[in-house]
Amino acid sequence: MKKYIFITGGVLSSLGKGITASSIGALLKHSGLKIGMLKIDPYINIDPGTMSPLEHGEVFVTDDGAETDLDLGNYERFLDAPFSKKANFTTGQVYSSVIDNERKGKYLGKTIQVVPHIVDEIKERIISAGADSDVLVIELGGTVGDIEGLPFLEAIRELKHTLPSEDTLFVHVTLVPYIKVAGELKTKPTQHSVQELRRIGISPKILITRSEMPLTKSIKSKLAMSCDVEESSVIEALDAKTIYEVPLKLLAQNILLPISKHLNLESLNPNMESWDNLVKRIVSPKDEVKIAFVGKYIKLKESYKSLTEALIHSGANLNRKVEIEWIDSEDLEKEGCNLDSVFSEVDGILVAGGFGNRGVEGKLKAIQYARENKKSYLGICLGMQLAMVEYARNVLKLEDANSIEFDKDCKNPVIYLIDTFLNQSGEKQIRTHSTPLGGTMRLGAYKCNTKVGSKLREAYDGEKVISERHRHRFEANPQYREMFEKSGLEITGESDGLIEAVEVKNHPWFVGVQFHPEFTSRLETPNKTILAFVKSLK
Ligand code: GLN
Helix, strand or coil: CCEEEEEEECCCCCCCHHHHHHHHHHHHHHCCCCEEEEEEECCCCCCHHHCCHHHHCCCEECCCCCEECCHHHHHHHHHCCCCCHHHEEEHHHHHHHHHHHHHCCCCCCCCCCHHHHHHHHHHHHHHHHCCCCCEEEEEECCCCCCHHHHHHHHHHHHHHHHCCHHHEEEEEEEECCEECCCCEECCHHHHHHHHHHHHHCCCCCEEEEECCCCCCHHHHHHHHHHHCCCHHHEEEECCCCCHHHHHHHHHHCCCHHHHHHHCCCCCCCCCCHHHHHHHHHHHCCCEEEEEEEEECCCCCHHHHHHHHHHHHHHHHHHCEEEEEEEEEHHHHHCCCCCHHHHHCCCCEEEECCCCCCCCHHHHHHHHHHHHHCCCEEEEECHHHHHHHHHHHHHCCCCCCCEECCCCCCCCCEEEECCCEEECCCCCEEECCCCCCCCCCCEEEEEEEEECCCCHHHHHCCCCCEEEEEEEECCEECHHHHHHHHHCCEEEEEEECCEEEEEEECCCCCEEEECCCHHHHCCCCCCCHHHHHHHHHCC
């Protein structure tokens, strides 16, 4: 059995196609099927790795070291499964492969064209992404009608044409706007976007309608009639209290009926009981704690998507809400900023990953405050590196200590650049200041040995070796190791000689990790570093 569910978006972007795809995937997975997920991004970048978080939100990292769209994070969080680099491709990757093949002479003298060469490459990638699954859920980025989406729509139309009709299903996520002055929900934008799809040769069988108001019976009938779908296949998607409620809401409207009917699957009965319990705890938690989230991309919260979700997962599992107070690190640098008034009310301080000089001094102040005032502290990636810089400056009294990311000629580079390292597949990588930026960081999952008696080992229930994902260029400098350890900053995690975690002794909970624990956190299995941090609050 191999089935394909294609999810397209109509009218405008940001309708939550990713959450819809993830929710459908989660329901099918909980029904006992093996689910693959694929996100297709019509932009030209090879991957989002070189884009600013302000441009495209967070860059998600897979175990195998791919830098991907943040929707892959949603897939993993909802399906509680890791996906690989095959689960995301872009126009850039498609053209790059085709052009490579052309240079190698693989097309036997033909003229290379969008149809068939680009479209064939897209089809091959879709099929390969679904190789190990019963059902592959494919989310096409962008909106139907976008010029750059056309080759992808043609590819999925061709797939539909060649496969038996019960092997493909098209779901269209669309907007039904409420026009206040008319006091009405309007179906026209949806009609037009479905017409556009049909012009290409694709007929959606399920409509997921985003709207501010519930759909009336007559609006549902109108949508069904004009878009040529059954009325029971018009599924309403109002704003949910939490994204994790979406699968439950889709299930309550029997979305699995049209799915199983069109794909000719036996009846699907997902067991969502424990999911439901977790959602209840997110919606009405028993207690509440507050953390200060210190970062520099806080204007676009999507930049920290995995981390904010990870805090929700840990909270749900501990039945507590983690309230976030967003602190712009640059504000902490301003003259007269009173740290006490910023931090005295919070239960813990979190410094997340980041790149570049801006806001660094503010983060250092937040870290010093957490250390000296015994506030729970979690430093992730740059948050660990800066915890070491802060310790070196204020405890070891190496006043010019820094990361060479911020001061190339620094005399005490406690964070430095190693020249060579083995990448995820064991190949030697060379890094220098002039190494190109794309795809050259230490990326993906690496094993980390935890130290006996450390908070890190305790967080992982006594595991000696853990595995977490990375995305960074700079490393903690082992030259300073002894000085740190002698003065109370312990190295508690190591990976092949690289420093992976540090902890301040004589502090209730102060942990810095070089890895990104947020990338492996799921609603049903929260990440253990983050769970321990949330547990430590109050
Ligand atoms: N900028 C730092 C580095 O490249 C930290 C990266 C991060 O926080 N993800 O090492």
